[in-house]
Amino acid sequence: MISKLPKWAADLTEKTGSIMTDMKILETVYLNPTIKKIRFQGDISRMNFQIGHANVIRVSDTEFRNYTTSYHNVDEGILDIVFHIHGNGVGSRYIDSLEPQDELRISIPRGKKVYNESIKKQFIFGDETSLGLACSILPIMKKNKHQYQFYFELDDENQNIPELLGLENYTVFSKKNTFRDEEWINELPIFNSDEWNTANFILTxxxxxxxxxxxxxxxxxxxxxxxxxxxxxxxxxx
Ligand SMILES: Cc1cc2nc3c(=O)[nH]c(=O)nc-3n(C[C@H](O)[C@H](O)[C@H](O)COP(=O)(O)OP(=O)(O)OC[C@H]3O[C@@H](n4cnc5c(N)ncnc54)[C@H](O)[C@@H]3O)c2cc1C
Incomplete structure (x- = not known):
């Protein structure tokens, strides 16, 4: 979906019942000042949740942003999203303002296929915006008995967030330019042996x-x- 539309088109999109679902906020939790987890409730029976897909939320009169469902339970009609409150954008500010009982519309998830269950080894890289993807894929990694490894680059204040989210088999790196440096990346343990040579890599x-x-x-x-x-x-x- 386009991230910016004229207001009339954004109004129309938000009203489109085939795409957007009414949701109410049940709970908001700040894991720290920049990571906010929100639990939404609504009829999500029409939503088809696939690893790597994202929901769209209208964050202003004219703008939409993508966010990943980190957990869902269709019977209870609940859906969780882990938001990075980075403070630089309209989406971040809107999400920061949300409180329990607020109502909003969330789109059905859509996106590309990122997970191939036939590949035994799965390697997942990301930052704060990828934590929801990591939470959604972890139970599948365990259920399908994959060998898996998460690498996260996180701001210093967020280094303990993977633990708070119950993630496993992860390594946390500082954001101080490391993953912008090809030589530094080359030295990572995954390149030291053939172990990860034929893995499925998911980079976000x-x-x-x-x-x-x-x-x-x-x-x-x-x-x-x-x-x-x-x-x-x-x-x-x-
Ligand atoms: C498929 C998909 C799934 C995503 N899932 C999630 C998710 O689950 N949780 C989540 O928090 N985000 C997620 N994102 C990322 C989120 O959509 C972007 O970060 C988005 O730009 C936020 O919008 P904004 O209005 O806050 O900032 P924008 O208006 O888009 O950008 C304003 C300024 O903020 C900067 N900025 C944007 N994002 C960040 C950031 N994370 N850290 C620092 N600076 C930033 C931009 O560079 C720009 O300078 C996802 C994106 C995609 C494409």
Whole structure:
């Protein structure tokens, strides 16, 4: 969906029942000042949840943003999203303002296929915006007995968030330019052996980090790579 529309078109889109679902906020939790988890409730029986798909939320008169369902339960009609409250954009400010009992419309999830269950080893890279994807994929990794590894690049104040979210098999890195540096990436343990050579790689988060990591992976390993930048410095509504 386009991130910016004229107000009349945004109104029309938000009213479209086939795409948008009425939801109410049950609970909001700040895991710290920049990570907010919200539990929404509504009739989500028409939603088809696939790993890597995103829901769209209208965040202003004219703008929509993408967010990932981190957990859902169709019988209870609940859906959780983990938001990065980075403070730079209209979406971040809107989400920060949301409180229990607020009502809004959330789109059905859509996107590309990122998970291939036939591949035993799964490697997932991302940042704060990828935490929801990580939470949604973890139970599937366990159920389907994958060998899996998460790499996260996180702001210093967010280093303990994967633990708070109950994630497992993760390594946390600082954001101090590391995943922008091909030589540094080349030294990572995954390139030290053949272990991850044929893995399925899912790279999301910051566009520059994703692009750099993807390049090093392509130069060195043979596995499938799925990559999608979720945000880019200076760009609105990617
Ligand atoms: C498929 C998909 C799934 C996504 N899932 C999630 C999710 O579950 N949770 C989540 O929080 N985000 C998620 N995102 C990312 C989110 O849509 C973007 O971060 C979006 O730009 C936020 O909109 P905004 O209005 O806050 O900022 P924008 O108006 O888009 O951008 C304004 C400024 O803020 C900067 N900016 C945007 N995002 C960040 C950030 N994360 N950190 C620092 N600066 C930033 C931009 O570079 C720009 O300079 C997802 C994106 C995609 C494409």
């Amino acid at each position: 988060g910051n566009v520059k980090s994703v692009q750099t990591f993807r390049k090093v992976l392509k130069d060195n390993l043979q596995g499938n790579i799925y990559s999608q930048g979720y945000w880019l410095e200076g760009k609105k509504g990617l």
